[in-house]
Amino acid sequence: MLITGGRVLVDSGTYLEDGAVLIEGDSISAVGPRKEIEKRAGADVPRFEFGGTVLPGLIDAHVHLAFDGGPDPVSTLQGSTDEALFEDMRRRSEQLLHSGVTTVRDLGDRGGLALRLAAEISDRHTPGPRIVSAGTPATTVGGHCHFLGGEVSGETEIRELVRRNLAAGAGVIKAMVTGGGLTKDGPRSHQSQFTAEELAALVEEAHKAGVPVAAHAHGADGIASAVEAGVDTIEHCTWMSSDGLDFRPDVVQQIIAKDITVCPAVSPHWQMLPRFFGEERANAMFDLVGQMADAGVRLIAGTDAGVQRAGFDGLAQALSFYSHLGLSNASIIDMATSRAAAALGLGEITGKVAPGFRADLLLVDGDPLADLAALNGVHTVFASGVRHEPNSTGQ
Numbered sequence: 001m002l003i004t005g006g007r008v009l010v011d012s013g014t015y016l017e018d019g020a021v022l023i024e025g026d027s028i029s030a031v032g033p034r035k036e037i038e039k040r041a042g043a044d045v046p047r048f049e050f051g052g053t054v055l056p057g058l059i060d061a062h063v064h065l066a067f068d069g070g071p072d073p074v075s076t077l078q079g080s081t082d083e084a085l086f087e088d089m090r091r092r093s094e095q096l097l098h099s100g101v102t103t104v105r106d107l108g109d110r111g112g113l114a115l116r117l118a119a120e121i122s123d124r125h126t127p128g129p130r131i132v133s134a135g136t137p138a139t140t141v142g143g144h145c146h147f148l149g150g151e152v153s154g155e156t157e158i159r160e161l162v163r164r165n166l167a168a169g170a171g172v173i174k175a176m177v178t179g180g181g182l183t184k185d186g187p188r189s190h191q192s193q194f195t196a197e198e199l200a201a202l203v204e205e206a207h208k209a210g211v212p213v214a215a216h217a218h219g220a221d222g223i224a225s226a227v228e229a230g231v232d233t234i235e236h237c238t239w240m241s242s243d244g245l246d247f248r249p250d251v252v253q254q255i256i257a258k259d260i261t262v263c264p265a266v267s268p269h270w271q272m273l274p275r276f277f278g279e280e281r282a283n284a285m286f287d288l289v290g291q292m293a294d295a296g297v298r299l300i301a302g303t304d305a306g307v308q309r310a311g312f313d314g315l316a317q318a319l320s321f322y323s324h325l326g327l328s329n330a331s332i333i334d335m336a337t338s339r340a341a342a343a344l345g346l347g348e349i350t351g352k353v354a355p356g357f358r359a360d361l362l363l364v365d366g367d368p369l370a371d372l373a374a375l376n377g378v379h380t381v382f383a384s385g386v387r388h389e390p391n392s393t394g395q
Helices: 034-041 073-078 082-096 113-122 154-168 196-208 220-229 248-258 270-277 280-295 315-325 329-335 338-343 372-374
Strands: 002-011 016-023 027-033 047-049 055-058 058-063 101-106 130-133 173-175 213-217 235-242 262-265 360-362 378-383 386-388
Touching: 002 034, 002 360, 016 034, 016 055, 027 034, 027 082, 034 073, 034 082, 058 315, 058 338, 082 101, 082 113, 082 270, 082 378, 113 130, 154 173, 154 196, 173 196, 196 220, 213 220, 220 248, 248 280, 270 280, 270 315, 280 315, 315 329, 315 372, 329 338, 329 372, 338 378, 360 372
Parallel strands: 002 047, 002 055, 058 101, 101 130, 173 213, 213 235, 235 262
Antiparallel strands: 002 016, 016 027, 055 360, 360 378, 378 386
């Protein structure tokens, strides 16, 4: 397949005007000026002519396909059988794909269903983005998201859970380092759940297998503990304390020094947060993300899709949060493409329009470097070389 575009995003903030992308199988074999690549392709290669922008498929680095994004996702999950839930997860994955997302990191589901879905998508039985799944997240007894089945107590049980997830095919290990609002009967969001020794054991077991660790951490103490343990990504990173917010510049410097990535997991409806937290507190939370960005913390994009008010077609809307903070459109697109791919361990596989990379492409009508909202105008998506049109089946 030869795709020609009015412009092709070939590097951070860099377009190739009147470019072309040649796909062979599931990979990109060549990228360059249209005339040059057309000659290389030959006359018998199918062509897809497009006048807009070709860029890498988007990456949502924090989703929960097992949740429905409704007002009470936990109750909905608990009231659903595995088979009914799996069918809903199929539909949600296709919704992600049609919104331009070609890779997701699922950070906690029930019964390994996301791993099962990942296999279906990989085998091309079901349309959807590539899924990097955490399997069952580790939590304490009665802890955050305990209903997903990952309750553990002590280092031995923690190591056993990590090994089970790895054996099932997990591409990331998730640790609920602090509580969270989704679990009404669990620890508060700022409260830590694991000892330093337990976190160290979890990270050691995952890293021994070459698999990264994602730490759910709202509380400042939990963030500091996750950094000390050597996790690879921190999810949310909201710096909460028992009496407000507790931003710690010294810990931020450790995050940078240890090359840890932060995924704020911003909701597509982030502009509603002042209604729930109060305008002053919400603005303070927004400002802390800006301070991390200014300090040089590597941020990646994620939506926490599946939790309350976070659907599976909202990554482009969530990215507007970073525009609100003053980040450039080029940097924001990197957060949802190349930078996210690197954080997921896929930096040599996807996230760029370059030869040898997987043919994960998003085609939009406008110019997202000039106007980030152009990412909402999805025309066509290619996932592993397979063409998909919004609101239709794959071709």
